[in-house]
Amino acid sequence: MTRRDDLPRWVLPVFVVATLLALVLGGMTLWHALTFERYAEGPIEAWMTPGMIVHVYDISPEDMSAVLGLPQGEGKGKPLAEIAKARGEPAADLVARVQAAVDAHRPTAPGAARSP
């Protein structure tokens, strides 16, 4: 027998779950926000394009073209995975080469050199 002033049975469990979720996700948000500055650029990923890598990481377009072995401007708008596939090269190998070049060209890297 249900009374009109009774709440539906689902209200209390949903309230408890929503409260717990809000606390957990709120804590995660706070942690992400507090550590945001610590995470500079992440590692190079296969979905990134040469243009994005030049824009985000401290590497010149000329150095990027040299690493890719492509004339400058070629490969624009294509992710590294696609460039590697077109050459029959595993994407992971190309990503590793680009990562090594980016690391070598960081201003803080020992012996870092930039193209003029």
Place this chain on the structure above:
Amino acid sequence: MTDTLLALVPQHGPLVLFLATFLSCLALPIPSSILMLAAGAFVASGDLAAATVVAAALGGALIGDQAGYGLGRVGGGGFWQRLLDSPRSGGIARRAGSALRRRVFPTVYFSRWLFSALGPYVNFAAGAARVGWPGFSIASLLGEATWVGLYVGLGFLFAARIETLGATVSSAIGALAAAVVALLLGRMIWRNRRKKAA
């Protein structure tokens, strides 16, 4: 799966964004936030044009909202009536429907971007509760424009950190949606207890 979708953004950006925002407005688990952040980063790097990115994401979201509202309007009437007729849920459904009609603009506008996890359900409920179409559509347009502008803009500004930013924003949106549900249900439980005690 996210990496595969991200790799599609620079090559098929407008189509991917259109489908992602459309499907996410129908409550399908598509990482549309991270895709829009990535699209903003690809605009910053010159791989994509800002106008096509914004137009595609906004177009998908608006059509998705209209589809959700239409589904609620056409197919949700029976479901809504059953809720209204139910002895336990009838009171809540009546109050929710009346609150939605009274505050259609803030409810629809803020559920597009600030409480976006609730957006698809608001679309369906608005259609099922016969909320006026013009009011819904204006709030949807402004809310989705805010959502798309915010995410593409953040991706443009923080191109180097879109993955960290995506994780932060996703957890913040989940926390806000859960907090809103907890607050509304908490208020309902509190009022019910007071009524019984009186």
